Amino acid sequence: MLPTNDDRYKMVEKTMKKLGYERSALIETLHTAQETFGYLEIDALKMIAKRLRLPYSKVYGVATFYHFFRLKPKGEHTVVVCTGTACYIKGANEILDKFEKKFGIKAGETTSDAFVSLLSARCVGSCSLAPVVIYDNKVAGKLTSQDALDKLEETLS
Amino acid sequence: MIESLEDLNEIAQKKLCAQGDCEDEIRVCIGSSCASLGSEDLSKEIAQKMEQEGLQKRCRVKGVGCNGLCSEAILVSHQKKGATSEDLYTNIEASQADDFIALLQNKKDLKEKLYDLQQAFFFKQKKIVLENAGYIDPNDIEDAIAHGAYQALFKVLDTMEPKDVLDEIKQSGLRGRGGGGYPTGLKWESVAKVHSDTKYIICNGDEGDPGAFMDRAVMEADPHKVLEGMSIAGFACGASQGFIYVRAEYPIAVEKLTKAIKQARKYGLLGKNIGESGFSFDIDIRLGGGAFVCGEATALIASIEGGRGNPRQKPPHLSDHGLFAQPTVLNNVETLANIAPIIQKGAEWFKNIGIPSSTGTKVFALTGHIKNTGLVEIPMGMSLRELVYDVGGGASGEKAIKAIQTGGPSGGCIPEEHLDISVDYDSLKKIGSIMGSGGLIVMDESSNMVEVARFFMDFCRSESCGKCVPCRVGTTELTDLLDKFVAKKASKSDYELLKNMCEVVKESSLCGLGQTAPNPVLSTLKYFEEEYLEGIADD
Ligand SMILES: Cc1cc2nc3c(=O)[nH]c(=O)nc-3n(C[C@H](O)[C@H](O)[C@H](O)COP(=O)(O)O)c2cc1C
Numbered sequence: 231m232l233p234t235n236d237d238r239y240k241m242v243e244k245t246m247k248k249l250g251y252e253r254s255a256l257i258e259t260l261h262t263a264q265e266t267f268g269y270l271e272i273d274a275l276k277m278i279a280k281r282l283r284l285p286y287s288k289v290y291g292v293a294t295f296y297h298f299f300r301l302k303p304k305g306e307h308t309v310v311v312c313t314g315t316a317c318y319i320k321g322a323n324e325i326l327d328k329f330e331k332k333f334g335i336k337a338g339e340t341t342s343d344a345f346v347s348l349l350s351a352r353c354v355g356s357c358s359l360a361p362v363v364i365y366d367n368k369v370a371g372k373l374t375s376q377d378a379l380d381k382l383e384e385t386l387s
Numbered sequence: 388m389i390e391s392l393e394d395l396n397e398i399a400q401k402k403l404c405a406q407g408d409c410e411d412e413i414r415v416c417i418g419s420s421c422a423s424l425g426s427e428d429l430s431k432e433i434a435q436k437m438e439q440e441g442l443q444k445r446c447r448v449k450g451v452g453c454n455g456l457c458s459e460a461i462l463v464s465h466q467k468k469g470a471t472s473e474d475l476y477t478n479i480e481a482s483q484a485d486d487f488i489a490l491l492q493n494k495k496d497l498k499e500k501l502y503d504l505q506q507a508f509f510f511k512q513k514k515i516v517l518e519n520a521g522y523i524d525p526n527d528i529e530d531a532i533a534h535g536a537y538q539a540l541f542k543v544l545d546t547m548e549p550k551d552v553l554d555e556i557k558q559s560g561l562r563g564r565g566g567g568g569y570p571t572g573l574k575w576e577s578v579a580k581v582h583s584d585t586k587y588i589i590c591n592g593d594e595g596d597p598g599a600f601m602d603r604a605v606m607e608a609d610p611h612k613v614l615e616g617m618s619i620a621g622f623a624c625g626a627s628q629g630f631i632y633v634r635a636e637y638p639i640a641v642e643k644l645t646k647a648i649k650q651a652r653k654y655g656l657l658g659k660n661i662g663e664s665g666f667s668f669d670i671d672i673r674l675g676g677g678a679f680v681c682g683e684a685t686a687l688i689a690s691i692e693g694g695r696g697n698p699r700q701k702p703p704h705l706s707d708h709g710l711f712a713q714p715t716v717l718n719n720v721e722t723l724a725n726i727a728p729i730i731q732k733g734a735e736w737f738k739n740i741g742i743p744s745s746t747g748t749k750v751f752a753l754t755g756h757i758k759n760t761g762l763v764e765i766p767m768g769m770s771l772r773e774l775v776y777d778v779g780g781g782a783s784g785e786k787a788i789k790a791i792q793t794g795g796p797s798g799g800c801i802p803e804e805h806l807d808i809s810v811d812y813d814s815l816k817k818i819g820s821i822m823g824s825g826g827l828i829v830m831d832e833s834s835n836m837v838e839v840a841r842f843f844m845d846f847c848r849s850e851s852c853g854k855c856v857p858c859r860v861g862t863t864e865l866t867d868l869l870d871k872f873v874a875k876k877a878s879k880s881d882y883e884l885l886k887n888m889c890e891v892v893k894e895s896s897l898c899g900l901g902q903t904a905p906n907p908v909l910s911t912l913k914y915f916e917e918e919y920l921e922g923i924a925d926d
C-alpha cells in the first residue's frame with residue numbers, strides 16, 4: 231500500500247476532494263494519478279477505489295477501458311508513431327514497422343531494459359505535418375522512414 | 388466584473404485603444420502544427436529582441452491560433468498600422484526572430500516568404516467559426532472581447548427570452564456539425580420543453596475521427612466562442628451547468644479552455660447571476676481517455692459519469708434521460724461555435740450562406756495527397772471539386788487524385804469522377820458517404836482502396852467497446868476478410884461473405900460505431916469493385 235503521506239498521493243487526494251468524492255470523479259482522479267505517478271500502479275488503483283467507495287473491479291475496468299491510461303511504467307524514452315488516417319496515407323505504417331523491427335517489440339510495449347517505450351497514437355492533431363512521430367514529447371513531421379530512423383538515433387543517443 | 392453590455396464595451400474599447408498605441412502587430416501562429424516546429428519560442432524571442440531594440444512601443448507581438456494554412460508552418464503575419472490586410476509570411480523557421488526585427492527596422496524584407504493572399508485558398512473561404520482564429524490571443528479574454536466575444540450573450544440576456552433564442556436558432560437552419568446533421572434548434576427545444584430543475588449542456592470535444600483536427604483548432608484558437616455558445620444554449624434550454632468533454636490527447640486545447648473558463652469566471656461571464664440578469668451558468672472540463680466510442684452520445688455520458696464508455700440503447704433519449712439522468716443537450720464544438728454569430732447577426736444572415744437544406748459553413752481538415760493541407764471553412768454547397776482543386780490546390784505530387792474520403796471511419800470514399808457534387812449533408816449521404824465531422828482525406832493513384840477500407844475496419848475493430856456481438860465479432864471477422872483481399876488470397880465465397888457481413892453489422896449493431904463501421908467497405912465496393920476482385924486468388 232502507498233503511504234498516505236506520499237506527496238504525490240496528496241495531488242490525487244486533492245482531485246477527489248475537489249469533485250466531492252463522487253463516484254463520477256473516478257476518471258478525473260485516474261488522470262491526476264497518471265500525471266503524478268507516470269502510470270497507474272495497482273496500489274494507486276486500490277487506494278482510489280477505497281477513497282471513492284468503488285469496487286476495485288470497477289476502477290480496474292475503467293482504467294483498462296481507456297487507451298490513455300497506462301498500467302505499466304514508461305521507458306526512459308518514449309516514441310509515439312501517429313497512425314491516424316492522414317499519417318497512414320503518408321506511410322506511417324512503414325515507419326512503425328521499422329521501429330518495431332529495430333527494437334523487437336510491438337507498439338504499446340517497452341523494451342525489456344526499460345529504455346524505450348514504443349507507442350502508436352490515433353491522430354495527434356498535427357495532420358498537416360503527416361507523417362508525424364513524437365520523440366520524447368517533441369513533434370517531428372513530414373518524415374520519410376529514413377528521417378524517422380535518423381531522428382530516432384538522435385533521440386536515443 | 389462585467390455587469391452589463393456597457394461594461395463589456397468599455398473593456399473592448401480600452402483594449403482597442405491600448406492596442407492602438409502600437410503601430411504594428413506581429414502575430415505568430417501557436418496552433419499545433421506551428422507550435423510543434425517551435426513557434427512559441429519564436430514568438431517569445433521576437434518579443435524579447437524587440438524590447439532590446441526599443442521597438443516594443445512600435446509593434447506588439449502575440450501568439451494566435453491556427454489560421455489554417457498548416458502545410459506552410461510556421462506562419463507569421465505582420466499587420467501594419469492602419470492596413471486593412473496583413474502580410475503573411477510562411478515557412479518561417481523558429482530561428483528567424485532576427486529577420487522580423489530587421490523587417491520592422493526596414494533593414495530587410497522577407498519577400499521570398501511572403502504569401503499571396505489573393506489565392507483561392509483564402510478568397511474562396513467564408514469564415515464564421517474561424518473568424519477570429521489567427522487574429523486573437525487565446526490566452527487573453529480582453530482580446531477576445533475586443534473582437535466581439537460575449538456581445539451575443541448580452542444581446543440574449545438583455546433583449547431575448549429563451550423562446551426567442553430557440554426560434555432564432557431554428558430559423559437559422561443550423562444543423563449539428565458533429566456528423567449527424569440533426570437540427571440544433573429542434574434538439575434544444577426538446578430539452579427546453581422538459582420540466583426539470585437540473586439540466587446539462589455538454590460540448591463534445593472528443594474529436595475521435597483519426598485524421599481530423601477542426602474542433603481542436605477551434606478550442607485552441609477561440610475558446611470563448613465555445614463557452615459563449617454553451618452559455619446561450621444554457622439560457623435557451625434552462626440549464627445552469629455545462630461540461631466540455633475533451634480528449635486528453637489535446638493538452639493545448641485543455642489548457643486554453645481551462646484558462647478561458649477561469650478568466651470568464653473572473654470577469655463575471657460565467658457563474659452566478661451573469662450580467663445581473665438572474666441567469667447563472669458555469670462550465671467544467673472533463674477529460675476523455677482516448678476511446679473513439681466515447682464520441683457517441685450515451686457513451687460520452689457514461690464516461691463523464693466516471694464509468695467505462697459503453698453506449699446504451701436509445702430511447703430514452705438524452706432530452707429526457709441524459710447526464711446523471713437529467714435532460715441534456717449534447718452538441719459538437721463547431722455547432723456551438725456557430726451560435727454566437729447567429730445570435731449576433733441574425734438567422735437571416737446565416738441562412739444566406741450555404742444552401743437552404745444545409746445553411747452556413749463547414750470547417751474541413753484537408754489532409755493526404757493534397758497541396759494545401761490544413762483547415763478551411765467553406766460555405767455549404769460548394770462543389771467538392773472546388774474544395775479540393777481550388778481551395779486545396781489539387782494533388783500534392785505528380786500523381787492524379789483518385790478519390791477522397793469524408794466522415795472518417797463512419798464515412799465513405801468518393802471517386803474523382805463524382806467530385807462535382809455539392810458539399811452538403813444530403814448530397815454526400817446520397818452518394819454513400821457522409822459529411823462527418825469534417826475530416827477530408829485526399830488519396831492519389833498510389834492508394835489502394837482495399838487497404839484504406841481495411842485501415843478503417845481495423846480501427847473500428849480496435850475501438851469497438853465489445854458490448855454487442857455484431858460489432859465486436861463482426862469488425863474482427865471483417866478485418867480478417869479484408870486482410871485476405873489485401874494479400875490477394877481471398878476466394879469468391881469470401882467476396883460474398885464480405886458483402887453479407889457488412890449488411891449484418893450495419894443492421895444489427897447497437898450504436899453508431901458498429902452501424903457505420905461497414906461504410907468505408909461498402910463505398911469502396913461500390914466505386915472500386917475491381918480492386919476487390921483483384922484480391923481474389925484464381926482457383
Ligand atoms: C462512434 C461515434 C463517434 C462519434 N464521435 C464524435 C466526435 O468525436 N465528436 C462529435 O462532435 N460527435 C461525435 N459523434 C456524434 C455524437 O454522438 C453526437 O451526435 C454529436 O456530438 C451531436 O452534436 P451535434 O448535433 O452538434 O452534431 C460520434 C458518434 C458516434 C456514433
Ligand code: SF4
Nearest residue numbers: 853854855858898901
Ligand atoms: S456497436 Fe460496437 S461500439 Fe457500439 S455498443 Fe456495440 S460493440 Fe460497442
Ligand code: FES
Nearest residue numbers: 312314317356357
Ligand atoms: S493522422 Fe497523424 S497527426 Fe492526424
